[in-house]
Amino acid sequence: MNVELGAAGTPPETVIDDLVAATAGGQLGSASGRFFAWVIGGALPSALAADWLASTWDVNATMYACGPAAAVTEEVAGEWVKDVLDLPCEASFAFTTGCQLAHVTCLAAARHAVLDRVGWDVERDGLVGAPAIRVLATDQRHGSIERALRFLGLGTRSLVPLATGSDGRLGVQALADALVAGDGPTIVILDAADLNIGACDPFAALIPMAQAAGAWVHIDGAFGLWARASREHRHLVEGVELADSWATDAHKWLNTPQDNGIAIVRDRAAHRAAMTLSAHYLIPGGDARDAIDWTPDWTRRARGYAIYAALRELxxxxxxxxxxxxxxxxxxxxxxxxxxxxxxxxxxxxxxxxxxxxxxxxxxxxxxxxxxxxxxxxxxxxxxxxxxxxxxxxxxxxxxxxxxxxxxxxxxxxxxxxxxxxxxxxxxxxx
Ligand SMILES: Cc1ncc(COP(=O)(O)O)c(C=O)c1O
The missing domain is CATH 3.90.1150.10 (Aspartate Aminotransferase, domain 1)
Known part of the structure; x- marks a missing residue:
């Protein structure tokens, strides 16, 4: 592996053969069916092949004009995802690198909406001088929540941790107490599911209560949201559809290769306001969907192919x-x-x-x-x-x-x- 980079190049076959040989023993085997660590997921055959195609075609899937087939495939796959997860069909979506960036995308939309309600334009005026946002999240939250808050300038001090019970779930009283203990723009983050025991919060009771108090409710559904697709396990995530935004991963329980997260936002206008961008050299898609309006990336991989393939295969x-x-x-x-x-x-x-x-x-x-x-x-x-x-x-x-x-x-x-x-x-x- 640690060969010197010479001035002369190396034939591509040799590069790959050497890479495979040099990395032997350094692969953890996370694609295997006997890998039970973290929450990594496998890759379905068609999703893996579609991912190769995405690299082979090497499209920059930032806008329709740059890759019409990638944009349309992504649009179809996004509709399918909302359909199998049984989330509102009018919601907007974005395919991101993973759940981490799906949180950033959803919480940027949340930040826009809760500040807009108090007359503050965060995209124009930033956060200096803005009303403080408090974020209520459970003590079982994933670390990617804190990181999203850091990226969004809300800071980890905006976070109010809420104690869960011995079953890892947030109780109705705990949320009710937290909601009345403060005021102002509020975001509530619930889990579907936590990574230790797969605990899902009682959404049907919690979400309407949070929304009645004016809060935006975001769901960390990195893997657990896929329980929506199962008749046997769907009851665990009943009521999650009432939330305002959902972050999940295709590279976890939909079994696409890595680099496939999904953000879904009920309030399309808030989502778009937080992400959209125009520049004199871009060509707007018109009726077609431009990913740049919905994702935090500019140049980006054509993620729709793998998600489309996995859903179609299954x-x-x-x-x-x-x-x-x-x-x-x-x-x-x-x-x-x-x-x-x-x-x-x-x-x-x-x-x-x-x-x-x-x-x-x-x-x-x-x-x-x-x-x-x-x-x-x-x-x-x-x-x-x-x-x-x-x-x-x-x-x-x-x-x-x-x-x-x-x-x-x-x-x-x-x-x-x-x-x-x-x-x-x-x-x-x-x-
Ligand atoms: C519950 C939960 N949320 C968020 C994440 C972050 O997801 P990603 O690694 O796709 O960014 C993970 C990763 O394991 C997770 O388990």
Whole structure:
């Protein structure tokens, strides 16, 4: 890898062969069906091929005039996404790099709207001297929320953390108290779902209450929003459609390759006001959709192809089956590992995220079990059959089980439980 960059070039085949050889052993294998760390997702065959096409055609998908086919495909894919997620058809959307930038896009629209309601034009006048915006978000929020607030000039001090219950969900009273504890422009951020146990807030009760208090409600639905596409799991996210904006990822539970996030905004005018741009050398699309009106990018990849392909390959039933299959496998993993000697089930997945923990047989304190849990996770990953990541849940270390890949099969689950059992036996000193 660390060869010197010479003055003379290298034939392209050699470059690629050398790159593959030099990176061997440095790939984590996150595309595999036995990768259960973080929330990474797999890539469906057609989505992967469509992504290659996006690179091959190398269109700058910033506006219709620059890539008509990319713009139209993106428009079709955006309508399909709203349709399968059963979100308002009049909402606007943007395909972004990921959920992080989808949050920025949605919260820029929120910032526009809540300040506009008090007579402040944030796009023209900025934030200096603007009425303060308070952001109410749960203590289970993802770090990308804080970062979006930093990017948008709201700062992390605008954030009021709201305590969730032992089930990881925000209670009605907690939100009611927070809403009356302050005033002025307010944004409320709810989770669908959190990355430890897949907890979804009780949207049907919380959203109308927040909106009645004049707040804009934004949803972090990086992966959990896809539960909308499943008949079996949809009840977990009932009422989420009432929100004002939703951020999610196609590269997570729709299984496109990386670099595919989705922002959806009910108030099209606010979304457009926050993002739109014109320049003398651009050619407006007229009736056609220009992505530059909706996304924070200028030059951008033609993301619509992969999203279009994944949805078309799966169809509604295939998508529902993939979601349900991942949830089933997550439960089987949690149950199978949780029943092993030396393991403890911490949270059975209600969706596709669960937690287990490993007990130090000679340990006395929680700190001993915490240390042992991290040791076991490292040993499982070193063994190589599967890959997991750790977390801190309610003050204790745990191993996360996250299933978001169409490739994961029952055979993968069985092989993984067997591998974890072997690792636990190897680590347990003979008594
Ligand atoms: C709940 C949640 N929100 C937001 C994000 C950020 O998504 P992205 O990495 O696509 O920007 C993640 C990433 O794992 C997540 O799990």
């Amino acid at each position: 169809g509604r039933d295939g998508l529902a089956n993939m979601i349900d299959g991942c949830c089933r496998h997550a439960c089987a993993l949690a149950r199978g590992i949780g029943e092993l000697d030396g393991a403890e089930l911490v949270a059975m997945p209600s969706l596709n995220q669960g937690l287990v923990r490993f007990l130090d047989l000679h340990g006395r304190t929680e700190a001993d079990h915490d240390r042992h849990t991290d040791t076991v996770i490292a040993a499982i990953n070193a063994e190589g059959t599967a890959f997991f990541s750790g977390t801190l849940w309610q003050g204790r270390r745990a191993m996360r089980i996250s299933v978001v890949n169409w490739r994961t099969s029952e055979a993968d689950v069985d092989a993984t439980v067997l591998a974890v059992s072997r690792v636990l036996s190897d680590l347990t000193p003979a008594l």
